[in-house]
Amino acid sequence: MSDLFARRLLVVTGKGGVGKSTVAAALATVAGSRGRRVLICELSARERMPALFGTRPSGAEVGLITPRISSVHVRPNEAMREYALMVLKFRAIYSAVFENRMVRYFLRAVPSLSEIVMLGKVCWHALQDDRFDLVVLDAPATGHALSLLSTPSTILELVNEGPLARDMRAMQALLEDARRSAVSLVALPEEMPVNEAVDLAAQLRKVVRMARGPDFLNAFFPSRFSEAAISSLKKDQDPNLEIAARAARAYEDRAALSAFYLEKMRTELGRPPICVPHLFSESFGALQVAQLAEVLDREIPA
Amino acid sequence: MSQLGKLLGERRVLVCVGPGGVGKTTCSAAMGLRAAMDGKKVLVLTIDPARRLANSLGISAIGNTETRITDASFRSARLSPKGQLWAMTLDMKLVWDDLVRRHAPSEKRRDQILGNRLYRQLSTKLAGSLEYMAMEKLFELAQSRDYDLLVLDTPPTVHALDFLEAPNRLLDVLDNDAARWLLTPALAAGEIGLKFGSLGASYVARTLAKFTGAQLLQELAQFLVAFRGMYEGFKERATLVKALLESEQTGFVLVTSPQTLAVDEAIFFARALREEQIPMQAAIMNRVYPQQTGAPSVATLRAAGVEETLAQTLAQTAQDYALLARADHAAQLRLASVLGPEIPLHSIPRFVRDVHDLRGLWEVNEHLFGDSA
Incomplete structure (x- = not known):
């Protein structure tokens, strides 16, 4: 695989709750430490990136997180406005048309429109915004991500003239160019998240035709004990040994599960994912993101 | 009998709500299984591009039709139900087409709609479409079939109560x-x-x-x-769906996991249901680490004769597990304080293996109902 961070757009997706935002934050950190100027785009209902890095919310404006990493919370209304202004050039026309009560009502009702403008904004940052070298997209979960990424081709089936069609072609060209974009899948070492990642990989190949970056197996439990070590404990002699042995056994059960799903991802996706270790901590913030970034830095070739 | 057990006995429709990725489908299927074991004819209804329910029931595929879980599947799970368990995955496109066929004022109009390119592209993407179609199908099944119990596994929504507002939102778009x-x-x-x-x-x-x-x-x-000309039909239908959801026949169960984000969302959900005056009957927290009895130190383990390196790893691991359990316990308390004493919060421990077959579902039930396996 060629240099991952030399690309313009990196999409991170997977089943809900698998840690997409965390992986996106850690990826951005690694890219930043390798000299790239990175913008993280968040599309979720609630903004999370600044909290993960321990900085103040940036909202719909691009906000600086570290000297090399910025983030922006992409929201449909603001994205619509920016897009319209870009095409219309004149604010007065925008106000007359897009701030018309009837039009707002109408536009809000059709979700594909908000997907168009949100993906449009992400692609604009990747293609035209020279403040940044790389855009990391913290994408929605599986189904929504698929419909988001296939928006350009869906729209192009309906429209083939005008600025919308032109922009959709540019977006599609960016997504389908393996030198400029890649998509990474995130899963947990559990049945459903791994199945969804495998399904999504097939769908992405068929529908979106994006190049695939490395996949991630998050919250991985690497083995800590040999079977011999656990059974060597003379549990009947000491309740403390009993407690320790129970924890060790529970841990190794999880480790075995992790190994099983690592193997499953490797066979079904045709290559091994990068294992992101489970972090034992009460909270999840800047420190934990930095820890994960260290792991990714070792795993992702420069 | 637990309140959840009572719920299965008394209601005709159970709606499982909650954030995505917490095991809603598993809980829906487990409750459906329990009612079927007790002698009811049950249908579990899910919206499922990734075929989660099929996974949960250990069967390879479920079409857009009601499929009965076979005796053979039950036998291999060493279970013999007194009733029947059925499952169904919704295909949004087909539900839409059905609806158009039913409400179209003429054949010409029907064909116009079904043949429209935009309809084909956007019908399943219209705002609220997924949620509305789930409710629509639920209502149709409640009316036309002889199931004793319908369990609906709601789609993971970005905004917690989309599915309640869905009929109105959809009508907003069309009319x-x-x-x-x-x-x-x-x-x-x-x-x-x-x-x-x-x-x-x-x-x-x-x-x-x-x-x-x-x-x-x-x-x-x-x-x-x-x-x-089709709006009237839609509207009438939407009103009936809403009435069903608000009636005594229907119960709401909130499902979440102990993860901070999931609990935040569950709390938001609980408050929103309360504001809509839709009573929630029970809540389930899935994948909880059980409480520990304390973690031995390196010194204690050394004193018990464990060699240094192993003692360190053991102490660390016991500490790690105690930490997971503490965090999950705090999450339970946080949710319980919002739910109040009226709504019981059931916990399902984190199993070593994922639950994806009938036997696994049955073990889940042990924790939900206390008296099963």
Whole structure:
């Protein structure tokens, strides 16, 4: 695989709750430490990136997180406005048309429109915004991500003239160019998240035709004990040994599960994912993101 | 009997709500299984592009039709149900087509809609479409079939209560003065009267057409025209669906996991249901680490004769597990304080293996009902 961070757009997706935002934050950190100027785009209902890095919310404006990493919370209304202004050039026309009560009502009702403008904004940052070298997209979960990424081709089936069609072609060209974009899948070492990642990989190949970056197996439990070590404990002699042995056994059960799903991802996706270790901590913030970034830095070739 | 058990006995419809990725499908299927074991004829209904329910039930595929879980599946799980367990995955496209067939005023109109390119592209993507169709199907099944219990596994929504507002939102899109006003200039003359004066509207439409091309606006106009006359049917139906959800027959169960984000969302959900005056009957926290009895230190383990390196790893691991359990316990307390004493919070421990077969579901039930396996 060629240099991952030399690309313009990196999409991170997977089943809900698998840690997409965390992986996106850690990826951005690694890219930043390798000299790239990175913008993280968040599309979720609630903004999370600044909290993960321990900085103040940036909202719909691009906000600086570290000297090399910025983030922006992409929201449909603001994205619509920016897009319209870009095409219309004149604010007065925008106000007359897009701030018309009837039009707002109408536009809000059709979700594909908000997907168009949100993906449009992400692609604009990747293609035209020279403040940044790389855009990391913290994408929605599986189904929504698929419909988001296939928006350009869906729209192009309906429209083939005008600025919308032109922009959709540019977006599609960016997504389908393996030198400029890649998509990474995130899963947990559990049945459903791994199945969804495998399904999504097939769908992405068929529908979106994006190049695939490395996949991630998050919250991985690497083995800590040999079977011999656990059974060597003379549990009947000491309740403390009993407690320790129970924890060790529970841990190794999880480790075995992790190994099983690592193997499953490797066979079904045709290559091994990068294992992101489970972090034992009460909270999840800047420190934990930095820890994960260290792991990714070792795993992702420069 | 637990409150959840009572719920299964008394209600005809159970709606499982909660954030995505917490095991809602598993809990829905487990409750359905329990009722089937007790002698009911149960249907579990899910919306499932990734075929989660099929996974949960250990069967390879479920179509858009009601499928009975076979005796053989039960036998291999060493279970013998007194009732029947059925499952169904919704295919949004087919539910939409059914609805159009039912409400279209004429065959011509029906074919116009089904053949419209925009309909084919956008029907399943319209705001609230997924949620509305789930409710619509639930209602149809409640009316036309002889199930004793229907369990609905709701789609993971970005906004917690989309599925309650869905009927209204969908009608907003389809029966929308704004859309008609906007698209009037694009419509064939005479189809719809000019309500708001054509000058402003045509200006706006021309500007929009700069983005989309005139072709798309025209097709959108045709699409909306084709839907005229069907709103009444939709509206009537939506009112009935809402009445079913608010009736004594229906119960709501909140499902979440101990993860901070999931609990935040569950709390938001609980408050929103309360505001809508839809009573929730029970809550389930899935994948909880059980409480520990303390973690031995390295020194204690050394004193018990464990060699240094192993003692360190053991102490660390015991500490790690105690930490997971503490965090999950705090999450339970946080949710319980919002739910109040009226709504019981059940916990399902994190199993070593994922639950994806009947036997696993049955073990889940042990924790939900206390008296099963």
